[in-house]
Amino acid sequence: MAAIKEESDYDSSRSSLTAPDSRRSWISDIGSSSSVSVCSFGGGDTPASSCCYKPHKANQAEWEAIRRVRAAAGGRVGLEHFRLVRRLGSGDLGNVYLCQLREPWSTGCLYAMKVVDKEALAFRKKLRRAEVERDILRTLDHPFLPTLYADFEASHYACLVMEFCPGGDLHVARQRQPGRRFSISSTRFYVAETVLALEYLHMMGVVYRDLKPENVLVRGDGHIMLSDFDLSLKCDVVAKLLRQSKPPPAPPAASSSSHVPSCVPPTIQPVLSCLFNGMNKCHAKEGRRANDGDGDETEQETETEPEVVVEPVAARSKSFVGTHEYLAPEVISGQGHGSAVDWWTLGVFMYEMVYGQTPFKGESNEKTLVNIIKQPVSFPRIAAAAAASGREWDELQRAQDLMSQLLVKNPKKRLGSSMGSAEVKKHPFFKGVNWALVRSVRPPEVPPKPRPAPAPAPKKVMMMSKKERQEPYNYRPDERFEYF
Numbered sequence: 001m002a003a004i005k006e007e008s009d010y011d012s013s014r015s016s017l018t019a020p021d022s023r024r025s026w027i028s029d030i031g032s033s034s035s036v037s038v039c040s041f042g043g044g045d046t047p048a049s050s051c052c053y054k055p056h057k058a059n060q061a062e063w064e065a066i067r068r069v070r071a072a073a074g075g076r077v078g079l080e081h082f083r084l085v086r087r088l089g090s091g092d093l094g095n096v097y098l099c100q101l102r103e104p105w106s107t108g109c110l111y112a113m114k115v116v117d118k119e120a121l122a123f124r125k126k127l128r129r130a131e132v133e134r135d136i137l138r139t140l141d142h143p144f145l146p147t148l149y150a151d152f153e154a155s156h157y158a159c160l161v162m163e164f165c166p167g168g169d170l171h172v173a174r175q176r177q178p179g180r181r182f183s184i185s186s187t188r189f190y191v192a193e194t195v196l197a198l199e200y201l202h203m204m205g206v207v208y209r210d211l212k213p214e215n216v217l218v219r220g221d222g223h224i225m226l227s228d229f230d231l232s233l234k235c236d237v238v239a240k241l242l243r244q245s246k247p248p249p250a251p252p253a254a255s256s257s258s259h260v261p262s263c264v265p266p267t268i269q270p271v272l273s274c275l276f277n278g279m280n281k282c283h284a285k286e287g288r289r290a291n292d293g294d295g296d297e298t299e300q301e302t303e304t305e306p307e308v309v310v311e312p313v314a315a316r317s318k319s320f321v322g323t324h325e326y327l328a329p330e331v332i333s334g335q336g337h338g339s340a341v342d343w344w345t346l347g348v349f350m351y352e353m354v355y356g357q358t359p360f361k362g363e364s365n366e367k368t369l370v371n372i373i374k375q376p377v378s379f380p381r382i383a384a385a386a387a388a389s390g391r392e393w394d395e396l397q398r399a400q401d402l403m404s405q406l407l408v409k410n411p412k413k414r415l416g417s418s419m420g421s422a423e424v425k426k427h428p429f430f431k432g433v434n435w436a437l438v439r440s441v442r443p444p445e446v447p448p449k450p451r452p453a454p455a456p457a458p459k460k461v462m463m464m465s466k467k468e469r470q471e472p473y474n475y476r477p478d479e480r481f482e483y484f
């Protein structure tokens with residue numbers, strides 16, 4: 001298929017819209033994005049503070065090993081500390097390698113290292129995309145999102161050391177399922193985890209924009225990890241109070257715009273909702289219990305609860321960005337898009353999981369785009385017939401209802417567009433899902449444990465003197481970078 005000149009919200013020039021392979025991600029700026037936060041690749045290594053504090057993963061052996069290296073190497077981690085085992089894959093920006101820490105720090109822990117050639121990317125005007133991905137990864141700390149253990153530069157290469165996912169991606173996993181479709185219960189599991197990951201991203205002011213099964217990796221424990229943030233839009237975070245029937249006693253921290261990070265422009269305003277909305281409902285229920293017999297008063301109290309939403313609903317970009325079959329109508333029309341694109345792509349993602357195909361795929365990329373704009377969503381009978389039990393049938397109906405609401409062409413009327421993830425999570429398809437405990441649920445499949453990487457050739461190690469082994473590894477670019 002024809003290639004596209006790829007650019008981004010972060011590039012200044014514009015490009016044509018000829019499309020590549022319909023499953024490849026790409027980005028083409030056909031207008032101005034409203035605002036993005038961009039920091040450039042600084043030379044040198046990650047400041048220890050920028051990716052060291054990840055409370056969710058703090059007790060991991062992988063973190064512990066990296067911490068030991070930092071402690072021994074004056075706070076910095078570099079390429080010299082790693083041994084590349086094999087290439088895991090490659091994408092538009094670079095290659096991803098399986099790696100391990102070198103002796104004496106090796107603990108057997110495996111990492112995934114994404115290596116991008118900065119010079120080549122600068123030439124292709126894609127350096128900013130890599131920078132944005134790195135900046136986003138540095139901020140993430142969530143069970144279903146990548147942990148960035150370290151990032152550093154070596155010569156003209158930029159390296160990101162992340163959590164390794166041995167389970168492959170959901171696109172490949174789907175091919176292994178009977179009929180190449182996930183069951184409704186497996187779909188619910190993966191979609192629920194994806195909703196939580198999107199919820200967190202939106203709260204952090206990140207519109208993901210590239211949800212598709214290929215970008216959903218399976219971790220060692222069978223839970224998911226969204227990957228590939230180079231098409232994401234990083235925007236401003238401003239908490240917004242959507243509804244309040246009486247003035248608040250004191251401005252809560254979350255409702256103040258004084259927490260806006262100073263480095264981001266003010267035009268894109270995510271609305272804080274997912275956390276507080278749920279919390280408020282909780283408080284309202286407690287109030288009801290506490291005020292038994294005085295329902296009216298409780299009801300009144302509930303109404304005074306502020307509705308706070310964490311969604312970058314005011315985010316606006318006009319970049320033509322994504323993967324053909326997953327593009328939202330507002331992206332194709334170029335009218336400007338925001339976080340609602342992630343709820344659209346969630347609908348396409350769910351459809352592909354259930355039916356083994358995307359909903360608007362045409363004979364060509366152009367036809368696909370026309371279908372996305374014009375064709376109403378319809379559901380194949382084939383999967384309906386395959387849904388044997390009555391229970392599965394009911395669940396399929398609920399799944400279809402959710403997909404229909406996510407695949408609404410008008411982004412303003414789409415589920416999730418006004419109240420964010422809170423709306424999506426309330427859909428009957430997720431009935432019975434305990435959102436707080438999703439990460440403790442047994443996944444549909446757990447990948448087999450990866451075999452330990454073969455030990456490095458002992459000869460080289462033996463030839464080094466003790467003094468040499470203790471010295472920092474002195475890499476020689478022409479020798480080392482034949483890997484990349």
Ligand SMILES: Nc1ncnc2c1ncn2[C@@H]1O[C@H](COP(=O)(O)OP(=O)(O)OP(=O)(O)O)[C@@H](O)[C@H]1O
Nearest residue numbers: 025088089090091092093094096112163164165228
């Ligand atoms: N953490 C990981 N664990 C295991 N494999 C990974 C990991 N991250 C990436 N990969 C593999 O490497 C491949 C390329 O990674 P990635 O998609 O991040 O690169 P990219 O250059 O950003 O690609 P794209 O062209 O999609 O933007 C993926 O398809 C996946 O197979």
